Amino acid sequence: xxxxxxxxxxxxxxxxxxxxxxxxxxxxxxxxxxxxxxxxxxxxxxxxxxxxxxxxxxxxxxxxxxxxxxxxxxxxxxxxxxxxxxxxxxxxxxxxxxxxxxxxxxxxxxxxxxxxxxxxxxxxxxxxxxxxxxxxxxxxxxxxxxxxxxxxxxxxxxxxxxxxxxxxxxxxxxxxxxxxxxxxxxxxxxxxxxxxxxxxxxxxxxxxxxxxxxxxxxxxxxxxxxxxxxxxxxxxxxxxxxxx
Ligand code: 6PG
Numbered sequence: 001x002x003x004x005x006x007x008x009x010x011x012x013x014x015x016x017x018x019x020x021x022x023x024x025x026x027x028x029x030x031x032x033x034x035x036x037x038x039x040x041x042x043x044x045x046x047x048x049x050x051x052x053x054x055x056x057x058x059x060x061x062x063x064x065x066x067x068x069x070x071x072x073x074x075x076x077x078x079x080x081x082x083x084x085x086x087x088x089x090x091x092x093x094x095x096x097x098x099x100x101x102x103x104x105x106x107x108x109x110x111x112x113x114x115x116x117x118x119x120x121x122x123x124x125x126x127x128x129x130x131x132x133x134x135x136x137x138x139x140x141x142x143x144x145x146x147x148x149x150x151x152x153x154x155x156x157x158x159x160x161x162x163x164x165x166x167x168x169x170x171x172x173x174x175x176x177x178x179x180x181x182x183x184x185x186x187x188x189x190x191x192x193x194x195x196x197x198x199x200x201x202x203x204x205x206x207x208x209x210x211x212x213x214x215x216x217x218x219x220x221x222x223x224x225x226x227x228x229x230x231x232x233x234x235x236x237x238x239x240x241x242x243x244x
Contacts, residue, residue: 016049043086114168139189147218151180
């Protein structure tokens with residue numbers, strides 16, 4: 001039987017278009033149900049096409065930006081104006097182009113002291129969310145070629161964090177610090193969507209979705225395991241090895 005939590009589209013543009021439709025629907029239903037839309041954006045390059053589509057007509061008019069609150073799943077240890085900064089990419093391609101109030105956009109600060117930045121971000125999140133129960137209406141994730149997601153990288157200490165909502169993590173392979181939501185906190189989102197495109201992701205996607213449980217090597221499994229709120233939006237090249 002086809003796995004309903006995995007959708008495959010011809011290319012990354014089609015993945016972006018479907019993600020935009022789902023974003024608009026998630027915003028509509030959240031605002032209808034709770035009067036606001038709490039969305040957590042992913043980093044990296046994949047979501048750029050989604051952001052660019054959302055910034056265009058008709059999508060830009062289909063989201064009530066005045067009732068939208070924007071967060072991030074992770075951030076690099078670079079200032080906002082650095083080209084590698086996730087919040088900067090989202091701002092340039094979407095947030096600066098739509099009427100979301102500045103005081104409803106919550107970038108992480110990974111540039112100064114990562115541990116302090118993580119603690120500060122957790123304080124911000126604790127203003128919006130209770131100790132338990134559902135969090136974001138929509139949480140977007142990417143996946144690296146190595147099966148990481150957010151900044152949950154293979155073999156890092158953050159993978160075993162069970163209490164904190166946000167933590168600083170040193171990533172050996174990049175010789176750099178990151179700030180990331182932890183797996184238990186990510187899993188609390190009402191809707192989690194992985195956007196994964198490109199043939200370089202195919203081996204990791206097969207291992208994450210169809211391989212044996214190996215969360216230290218494939219941290220995306222930490223989010224996907226026994227979680228009915230996860231949807232994978234992939235293109236044909238990334239999904240090429242899956243037994244769909
Ligand atoms: C980051 C992201 C990270 C990203 C994956 C995929 O800060 O880099 O949060 O988890 O989603 O590395 O990156 P691409 O979309 O660039 O392939």
